[in-house]
Amino acid sequence: LAKTTQPISMDSYEGQEVNITCSHNNIATNDYITWYQQFPSQGPRFIIQGYKTKVTNEVASLFIPADRKSSTLSLPRVSLSDTAVYYCLVGGGSGNTGKLIFGQGTTLQVKP
């Protein structure tokens, strides 16, 4: 399973765009890239998933370069309620569907 590396923490202000980059140099051909959000004392919540190029949904965008060795989660115009830990996970391919290993995650602090 591919290991991921993210910044431990990031600070931002309300209304700003936040970009969190994740490195996954050993990503396998069939692996997907999935981002989850976790608030204290809650289970992680799915944000977005992609395989290549760009994916956008109602809450975020995910940018994946051609070599897929990294990905960037983009949160437009964050609010205080976006303060949470964000995890980048890689997997799902090659018979490992669902078995995901969590890295350290990125703690995002949004300030007023």
Added chain:
Amino acid sequence: GAVVSQHPSWVICKSGTSVKIECRSLDFQATTMFWYRQFPKQSLMLMATSNEGSKATYEQGVEKDKFLINHASLTLSTLTVTSAHPEDSSFYICSADRGANVLTFGAGSRLTVL
């Protein structure tokens, strides 16, 4: 859709007792569920993979006799912490593979062993 219910959300028990945590997929069937534990300010650590109708697969370092996992149906997996001790106090989270390489997580169960 794709809701996973975890129960209880918190439990306090005495040292030496056993505690069972349930994980249910409410609106989909899950042949595979996963159990994690999380200590304060740390990431989730995968404990085991729960397979419906067969034995669970435990990660290295996780005692299978300590953490009993049963996945008797396509919608229910249980984790039993046997002879719990204070060091077992943690936040336990389950997840279910809803397909399309996406996991749905339960809300977690806070275990405190006195």
